[in-house]
Amino acid sequence: MKNKILRSILFSTLALGSVLLSACDDSPQEQPIDEATNEQNLAPATPPAQPIAPKIEIGYTLTDVTLANLLQSVIIPLQKDNVLTKIEKTCLKTINSSFAQQQVQSFFLTKFTPEEMEALNAFYESKSAIAYTKYGREQLLISAGLKVNRVTQRPKRSQMKKVKEFTQSPLGQKYMQVVQDTGEGSLVAIVMPLLKQEIKKCGITL
Numbered sequence: 001m002k003n004k005i006l007r008s009i010l011f012s013t014l015a016l017g018s019v020l021l022s023a024c025d026d027s028p029q030e031q032p033i034d035e036a037t038n039e040q041n042l043a044p045a046t047p048p049a050q051p052i053a054p055k056i057e058i059g060y061t062l063t064d065v066t067l068a069n070l071l072q073s074v075i076i077p078l079q080k081d082n083v084l085t086k087i088e089k090t091c092l093k094t095i096n097s098s099f100a101q102q103q104v105q106s107f108f109l110t111k112f113t114p115e116e117m118e119a120l121n122a123f124y125e126s127k128s129a130i131a132y133t134k135y136g137r138e139q140l141l142i143s144a145g146l147k148v149n150r151v152t153q154r155p156k157r158s159q160m161k162k163v164k165e166f167t168q169s170p171l172g173q174k175y176m177q178v179v180q181d182t183g184e185g186s187l188v189a190i191v192m193p194l195l196k197q198e199i200k201k202c203g204i205t206l
Helices: 035-042 060-079 086-092 101-111 114-124 127-143 157-168 170-180 187-200
Strands: none
Touching (some): 060 086, 060 101, 060 114
16 A cells, blocks of 8 residues: 555545446337247346455554654664765655555554554544644654755644643553564564665665
8 A cells, every 4th residue: 555644544445336237128018938038037147246345454544654653763864874875865765654564554453452443543644643743753854954845833732732632541652652662572673674674675784
């Protein structure tokens, strides 16, 4: 799934087109019907194929936001490295969350219930979370001395309040603990080997 940064679609629902077959009886009334035709008419009709229920995917917004944050924490120091060439640094910018999306998705599903995933995604799709995340990432770039084409305005006080309420909630605390863990089987342990492979494609070995 292509990364759309903070607008990845939650609960992807496939638009399934159903072809409705209808039979029109064009035969004149009271016309004799031969045996062959009669046998065909009496033959049981082939039951219409049952539509396949779309596979509901959950977690993409949460997954993309989390991966983008982890990616930035690694990419920013590399962007400041004077040893790297301009081509290598440009290549780093092309890495997006697709490199580990499915693995992180599966990881989150072992840590959170479906209800928790819904709540986490609802938060990260909210205007408050989007504004806060975008602003925070740009500030990290600026503090690292990297260029930002157009600086986003600081989130509104009401938006900051909603973000604070989330981070202080039991679910927010649980999410932060899961993301910040660096032990065996942690999110970082899963992502880093995959990220190193992507970075190596740019000619950079960590």
